[in-house]
Amino acid sequence: MKVQVNDELLKFPEVQPFIDEEGILQVPLRVLSEKLGYQVGWERKENGVMVTLVNNDQAIQLTTDQEKAIVNSKWISLESSPKLYQGNTYVPLRFITETFGSQIEWSEANDLAIVDADGKPHKPAYIAPPPPPKPAVAQVKAAVAPPLSEQIIQAASAYQGTPYKWGGTTPNGFDCSGFVRYLFLAKGIDLPRTSVDMYDNAGTRVTDLQAGDLVFFAAKQVNHVGIYLGNNQFISSTTSSGVTVDSLSSNYWSSRYVGAKRVF
Numbered sequence: 001m002k003v004q005v006n007d008e009l010l011k012f013p014e015v016q017p018f019i020d021e022e023g024i025l026q027v028p029l030r031v032l033s034e035k036l037g038y039q040v041g042w043e044r045k046e047n048g049v050m051v052t053l054v055n056n057d058q059a060i061q062l063t064t065d066q067e068k069a070i071v072n073s074k075w076i077s078l079e080s081s082p083k084l085y086q087g088n089t090y091v092p093l094r095f096i097t098e099t100f101g102s103q104i105e106w107s108e109a110n111d112l113a114i115v116d117a118d119g120k121p122h123k124p125a126y127i128a129p130p131p132p133p134k135p136a137v138a139q140v141k142a143a144v145a146p147p148l149s150e151q152i153i154q155a156a157s158a159y160q161g162t163p164y165k166w167g168g169t170t171p172n173g174f175d176c177s178g179f180v181r182y183l184f185l186a187k188g189i190d191l192p193r194t195s196v197d198m199y200d201n202a203g204t205r206v207t208d209l210q211a212g213d214l215v216f217f218a219a220k221q222v223n224h225v226g227i228y229l230g231n232n233q234f235i236s237s238t239t240s241s242g243v244t245v246d247s248l249s250s251n252y253w254s255s256r257y258v259g260a261k262r263v264f
Contacts, residue, residue, distance in 0.1 A: 001025055001092065004114045005035050008127040015088050017113075024080045025113060026090040029053075029062075036100050036117055042089065051082070060099060064089060068152070071099055089097050148264055149212025152183050156227055156235045162243040169205055175226050179237040180214065189263060195225035203263035214263065217247065217256040228260065 001017045010031055017027045029051060030040050038053040039059075046065030061070040062203045067081045076099075080092045097104050097115050105114040105121065110128040145151070156179075165173025169182055177195045184191050193199050198214060199222045206213060216235050217224040228238030229245065234253075237243045246253055 002110070003027055003032065004112055004122065005032070005117050005144075006036050006115070006142075007125055008035075010035060015086050017093070020080065020083070022080060025093045026080070026083060026085075027093045027096070028043065029082070029089045029096075030090045032093075036096075036102070036115075038100075047090055049084055052155050058099070062089075062091060069095070069099075086200055090229045101160060112252050133252075142168055144208070148187055149210070152187060152212055153235075155183050155186065156243075159243045160235070160245070162237070163244045164239050168237075174237040174243060176226065176237045179243060180225050180227060184263070188223065196222040198225055199261065205260035206262045208262050210262070212262075212264070214261045216258050217253060218248065218258045219256060222258060224256070 001019060003017055012028050012031050013189070014150070015026060015028055018217075020026050033040050033053050038055045038058075041052045043050045043052075045063065048066075050064075053060040053062075058072055060072075062082045063069075064082045064084045067078045068075050069078055070076075078092060078095050080095075083090045094104065094112055100117070103116045103119070105116060106112075107114060107124045110124050110126055112124050112126055112128075114122050114124065116122060141193050146154075157170060159174070159179070162171055163173050164175065166175055166219045167178070169178035170176045171182075174182065177191075177193060177198060180195075181191045181193060189221075191202050195216060199216045203214065209215070209228050211228060212232045213228040215226050215228050217226075224236065224238075226234040226246075228234045232248045233245055234248060235243065235245050238246075248254060248257060
């Protein structure tokens with residue numbers, strides 16, 4: 001919250017106004033009172049601070065954490081008791097303005113309280129910046145994580161050219177099952193270590209291939225595995241080219257293809 005007196009926006013160099021737990025605007029007493037022409041004095045008491053405000057017409061005495069004040073020798077009730085916060089005395093803005101005879105205008109759009117000390121209405125001296133624009137629908141959609149199959153394929157594509165290494169399970173070098181297991185494990189899916197164990201024990205056999213399915217190849221027994229990309233292509237780590245993309249329709253791979261498994 002900000003506070004304005006007539007056309008001037010007040011500056012609070014030490015601490016700022018705030019809304020207390022009861023929804024009441026509390027303001028640092030000294031800055032506002034001096035702006036309204038009062039001399040401010042204070043005295044430390046056992047349980048807090050007693051503040052006096054004096055001008056030619058009024059003498060006001062406030063004590064922190066007490067819900068009554070003395071105005072020209074008369075006790076009055078307060079909307080909320082003065083508070084001692086960060087070494088500064090705060091008071092309810094409405095008590096100060098009503099006691100001083102000034103009206104308050106509220107500019108909710110700017111979080112601004114305007115004190116009409118001269119009895120005239122005033123325009124806000126502060127205009128709050130507009131809120132940030134809401135993200136467009138396209139942007140919101142872009143923020144949604146892609147399907148798991150797409151995430152795995154994107155990761156696999158980033159490793160194209162990684163050299164083949166027998167028994168390799170890291171980006172320093174992969175064998176075929178080490179490559180597949182590494183990608184799926186990064187997404188929380190723990191596959192068996194070898195291609196034949198994957199074929200025998202992982203997922204469900206399928207014939208309608210979808211991106212992300214495992215494709216298996218054999219020479220007498222299963223000895224190679226890759227990840228289906230779509231459009232009859234798959235990616236795997238081969239002894240001849242490392243991590244590379246091949247076609248299921250090629251003479252070499254089509255003659256060795258034995259089936260596919262879906263693991264998610």
